[in-house]
């Protein structure tokens with residue numbers, strides 16, 4: 001029989017990555033993208049964004065490896081086959097979009113020569129990033145990710161409060177019973 005909940009490492013990784021991604025979506029949209037490249041504070045904002053974005057990529061890869069190596073609880077069920085399939089697809093989608101969002105950010109940074117400018121203090125920022133194709137991909141992927149996170153939260157709340165199956169207990173700390 002599969003365990004009743006995720007293990008504590010998975011729980012910790014889930015919530016750390018979730019908080020980091022939310023922080024990045026909000027700061028990326030409302031601060032970073034709104035600050036002109038000519039503003040001196042842009043370098044500091046980019047530094048933080050690039051570091052946190054790379055940490056998200058590493059932690060997500062670690063999370064996926066850990067997932068493969070440990071025994072998982074069964075997929076949560078709603079009693080509706082279509083909703084259950086949507087739930088499984090949403091989990092794949094969240095992982096894929098997180099990886100692609102981070103990868104497109106890194107692609108953009110490399111194409112625009114940001115590591116040298118932002119961390120090495122050599123050269124100046126281009127007037128904006130829109131001439132680089134990964135900028136367009138990064139904008140679209142991060143918006144899709146935000147939309148899927150919203151759906152994921154609605155799904156989790158549906159389980160918790162409508163079906164009342166105490167889904168949150170599966171992704172919180174504690175002992176697992178088989």
Ligand code: HEM
Pocket residue numbers: 021024025026027028029032033034035049050051052053054056057098101102103104105106108109129138139140142
């Ligand atoms: C999953 C991780 C990441 C998330 C959630 C994220 C989120 C965002 C968001 C929401 C924006 C603004 C998009 C828009 O409004 O069009 C943005 C812009 C940007 N991101 Fe990321 N990002 C991530 C990873 C990265 C990484 C790893 C790098 C580079 C190493 C990076 C570099 C950039 C750059 C250069 C911009 C453009 C800022 C501008 O146009 O002024 N991002 N990011």
